[in-house]
Amino acid sequence: MSETKALIRRLQDTMNQTLDQLYAMPDAVLEAHSEHTCARGGNVRDLITHMIDHERMHLGSVVNDRAEVYALQQGQVHRLLAEWFRDRAMVVAALIGLPDEALDKCPTPAEWSIREIVDHLIYWERDAANDAATHAAAHADMQAQAAVVGGRG
Numbered sequence: 001m002s003e004t005k006a007l008i009r010r011l012q013d014t015m016n017q018t019l020d021q022l023y024a025m026p027d028a029v030l031e032a033h034s035e036h037t038c039a040r041g042g043n044v045r046d047l048i049t050h051m052i053d054h055e056r057m058h059l060g061s062v063v064n065d066r067a068e069v070y071a072l073q074q075g076q077v078h079r080l081l082a083e084w085f086r087d088r089a090m091v092v093a094a095l096i097g098l099p100d101e102a103l104d105k106c107p108t109p110a111e112w113s114i115r116e117i118v119d120h121l122i123y124w125e126r127d128a129a130n131d132a133a134t135h136a137a138a139h140a141d142m143q144a145q146a147a148v149v150g151g152r153g
Helices: 003-022 029-032 044-068 076-095 116-151
Strands: none
Touching: 029 044, 076 116
């Protein structure tokens, strides 16, 4: 696994840890005083708000640094994957705080529930990714065969 991919996985893992720690936290806790440095003498809401701003600030730094070293996402696959991840994060964000009993409610009998929509997204993501991976493997096989035929292998 590349170091960059490992770093992405670490970020995903810590997001899941944060979700596990904070998901059931009552809103009243936001008003509790926090001694954490990043709360800057304020409360838990100030701490979390600071962390959101901190994330945005460093996002700008990462994008700027990529530009400075001529490493913007030039490959189409990475660009598309980045957009897909961004949009998936938006779906996850839309689910945060949703009561469990709302997952299976349908706005109208002709519409899908939120759970059905998420299952649909997961199913088609895996189906599309598996299909694309099959094409990638076939392409790699063709490249390897061409190298052998061309005397380079």
